[in-house]
Structures are given as structure tokens and as C-alpha cells.
Amino acid sequence: MSSVSRPHWLRRLLLGLAALVTVLLLSIGGCVSRVYVGATVSTVGSTEFRNELAIPPLAESVVRPDGTRVFQLAMRPGRKEFRPGQTTETWGFNGDYLGPTLRARRGEQVAVEVRNTLSEPSTVHWHGMHLPAAMDGGPHQMVAAGATWTPRWTVDQPAATLWYHPHPHGATEEHVRRGLAGMFLLDDDVSEALPLPKNYGVDDLPVIVQDVKFRGAEFDSSHRIFRDVGFLGDQTMVNGTMTPYRTVGDELVRLRLLNASTARVYTFGFADNRRFSLVATDGGLMEHPVALDSLRLSPGERAEIVVRVRPGERTVLRSNKLDAGLGFWTQRFAGGDDAFDILELRAASTLRPSPELPAALAHPSTPDGSDSVLERRFELNLSGINGQPMAMDRIDLTVTKGTAETWVVHNNDGMPHNFHVHDVQFRVLEINGAPPPDTSTGPKDTIFLAPDATAKLAMRFDGPADPNSPYMYHCHLLWHEDQGMMGQFVVVEPGQSAGKPPSHHGH
Missing domain, CATH: 2.60.40.420 (Cupredoxins -  blue copper proteins)
Incomplete structure (x- = not known):
């Protein structure tokens, strides 16, 4: 080849390579774009509520x-x-x-x-x-x-x-x-004396919400691409019932909401934006009812709400898009843009009258942080808590029976997490340095944390003491827990040291 023609061929080669790289980049970009656009799920307005809601038997x-x-x-x-x-x-x-x-x-x-x-x-x-x-x-x-x-x-x-x-x-x-x-x-004298709906399965309904996906007749439990929060389904069911409705015959209906999904965060509300009253959180009754039109629950969290219905009407419990300050990418692939019609309530043509909700419900049952003897800090990351993945043979914390502590929990990850503590109910003192919203003022055992969010929690450890048997604290997005976002603590008598967890776990 002559020296005159070499630049010509070199130029053609470089142009060809550039064209190939451009095609590859466009293809990759197109694939990512299709995955992003196709990542949202919505059943809003398209759900035909055909199945009577099953009520788990007592x-x-x-x-x-x-x-x-x-x-x-x-x-x-x-x-x-x-x-x-x-x-x-x-x-x-x-x-x-x-x-x-x-x-x-x-x-x-x-x-x-x-x-x-x-x-x-x-x-x-x-x-x-x-x-x-x-x-x-x-x-x-x-x-x-x-x-x-x-x-x-x-x-x-x-x-x-x-x-x-x-x-x-x-x-x-x-x-x-x-x-x-x-x-x-659980029931007690306080709850039984209050004029709240309490006829199980009639005006007091368990609402166990799960997301699900099918592959043919079987459950599809696969994690789709970019879903680093864990499994996210494309449909919801309540108490194991797909597209459920429930006919109710009372003016006030109590819904015991449980987010039993493994990764999905729900933002509950009603399709007509009607208001409802929050009367209890994870660990029991609030001090007083809180009027809301929206309530967020992450996996493991519970809430009891009371909603008023009018004769002959229908209203739909819905989960709307998540507003938690997630980033553009995380919002889409953590399910934040998804929306679901979950349960239809059908009011009978004639309703039994219900008493008005009481203005006061229960006295606080969790410590206020004033008697905390220690403050601990927890950094949440998919790789572990405080930089350590779970180890079954390692006691991470030792707490003294009868004492209160303040735990400061920070999500330093780019994805959402939540934090669950076994055995205790805690009071949320602060979220990001400010007083918690009304929805988080009741007794809690699980709390949602958006990326870079910090929660300050007060709790008391009443025992019994057992230096060899640990409790857990962990992210309740269950795939995160399975990956090692968990630690363990023991409760001991004053002056006692932690022992050693059992070396085998069978019975």
C-alpha cells in the first residue's frame, strides 16, 4: 500500500469504528431507556374487584x-x-x-x-x-x-x-x-373500653397487603434488573385475595393495615382523597386520632385507620406514588413511581350507626429519651450495619436490663432502607433533626429511612436478661436482611457481660 493511500484507509477504519461505537451506545441507551420506561407499574383505574375479601379466621x-x-x-x-x-x-x-x-x-x-x-x-x-x-x-x-x-x-x-x-x-x-x-x-382494658370499631371481620378488618407476580401459574420471585431493593411485584393482593372487595355495614370501618410485602413501600390513601383517622401505629394506640389523607408504610410496618363510609357508596383503598425524596433513578427502580388499586369497600344501602371517635385514645407507652443512659449510632448500608455484615456468632451490642437508650439511625446508602428492632417499641424523637410527623408519634418497632435520612429513637429494655440469646435489629426490606443488613444484641443484668450465641440452631 502506498504512503498516499494509507491515511485514506486509516480514516475509513476510524470512521467505521466510530460508527460501531455510536451504534453500540445507541443500542445500550435504547435498552436502558426501554427498561426505565417499562419499570413502572400501575393498576389504578383498571382493576375489576371481583373477589370477596377473605378474612383470616381467628x-x-x-x-x-x-x-x-x-x-x-x-x-x-x-x-x-x-x-x-x-x-x-x-x-x-x-x-x-x-x-x-x-x-x-x-x-x-x-x-x-x-x-x-x-x-x-x-x-x-x-x-x-x-x-x-x-x-x-x-x-x-x-x-x-x-x-x-x-x-x-x-x-x-x-x-x-x-x-x-x-x-x-x-x-x-x-x-x-x-x-x-x-x-x-393483642387486647387490653384500655382498647376494650374505647368506642372503636372492634367486631373482627365486620367493622374491624385485617388488611394484609402483599405484592405478587406470576409466571404461568406459579409465583415469580425473580428480581428484575436494577431492583436493588429486592422483589417488586406487578399486582397486589389482600389477605391472599386478588382484586378484593368487601361489603361493610357500619358507618365507621377500622382497617388494620399490614405491609407484608418484602420490599415495596406503600403510600395508602383513598381514590376519592377522603380523609381517615390514624388511631394506632406498630405498637399500639396513639394518644389521639390523627386526620390524614395519605399514610406511608414500609415492609413490616402496621397502622390502624378508621374511615367513614356513606350508604350505598364504593371507595377504593389505593397506594399512590412514593414521595420520599428518592433520586430520579432510585425512585423508578425502587417502585416509587408505581401505583395500585388495592381494596374496594362497598357500603351497604343501610348502615349501622357508629359512635364518634374519642378525642383521646391512650397514654404514651414508650420513653421520651430523658432517661436514656447511652446514645448509639447505626449506619445503614447494603453491605452491613456499621460496616459489618451479620455474623451469627457475634454479639454486636450489650444492653442493661431496665435501662433506656437513644439510637440514632442514619441511612448513608443511595437506596431506601428501614430499621426494625426486636422485642421493644420505640418513640421517634426526631427525623432529620426535626420533630417527627404526626404519623410517627405512636409506638413503633419499624421505621422507614429515605437515603441520607436520620432518625433518633428512644427505647427501654425491660428484659428478661439472657446473655446467650440475642435479639435482632435489621433492615426489614427482606432481601437486604438476607444480604447481611442485620446485627444482634443481648440484654443482661447490671454488671453482667454478654455470653455466646448457640453454636447450632436446630430443634
């Missing part, structure tokens, strides 16, 4: 001569027809999907005979319950396949809407998604 129990109320729960595989003609493999407690509602009163001794008929080990954690660490049902209380575990404790906390679900280290998301979950309701 669990049967027997009272032994010593006064102990005994429940029985069996973890078992099942099959359920969520959609006509398509049967899905599931797990459930005492049935094919989810479990019965357990109910007990403050002061009662309770025992739960948990039998595992699955082909693999699992656990049952009593989320929000104050109880001995060895009865907590965390990853140290695994129930082997074919085995039975019987935790016992005395109910010693205010009336509240709690729940139960598995907690096996590294597999919690999968076990909850298959259907292992249920409510645990």
Missing part, C-alpha cells in the same frame, strides 16, 4: 388448668387458586396460604405449638412482641423439618396489631413470599 386455642392459652400453628406446603383455573404452589400456616389471626389479652400466658411440616427448616418470629429472646423466633430458633417448637411467654404490652413470619438467616424473603405470615392481635 385461631382456635385451649386454656390449660394453669391459665396458659395454647395455640397450634403448622407450617405446611399447599396449593391455592389465586386466579381462576390456575393453581399455585404455596406455603401457609394451618392452611394453603398465610395463617390464622392469633389473639390474646395483656396479662395472659400464651404458648404456641409450632410444627414444621415443610421439607426444610424455618422459624416463626413474633414481630413487635415483647418476650424472652429465646422465644423470639429469630434465626437462632430454627425449627427443623418435622420438628416442633413451643415458645411460651406472658403478654406484657399494650393492645396492638402485631404479626408473625419466618426469620431464617439468608432465606427470610423467600419464606415470607411463599406465604408464611399472619396477624397476632
